[in-house]
Amino acid sequence: MDIAKKGQKVAIKIVGTNPEEQQKMFGRHFELEDELVSHISRKSIDVLKANYRDDLSVEEWKLVVTLKRLFKIQ
Template structure:
């Protein structure tokens, strides 16, 4: 099950298929410090340079130290 959660009040009325779809660049996965640490400790060999850059950007979006 995938849950789509609005990041601000203005986005709460938006719905998938009507206001945005899979081709839009506005969907991101929520990450936490814990999930990043698991990626680093267990999946380091599978994480590409591009993945690292995306994670760095998401750290900024979600204010992760």
């Protein structure tokens, strides 16, 4: 599955990019109640705007804005 919409149930695999991240364990470092978010960058936002502007809903664009603020992206 490449795309999941709000309300759908999916399974994810979290792969760390360095040895410290590889040690993260469910139940020890994060729980079911914790919020996981996608890390975005200025480049990924620009790609969304250029290639997927019409594919994202208003709600999804609001999420991009929220993540932009969270990661302090200009």
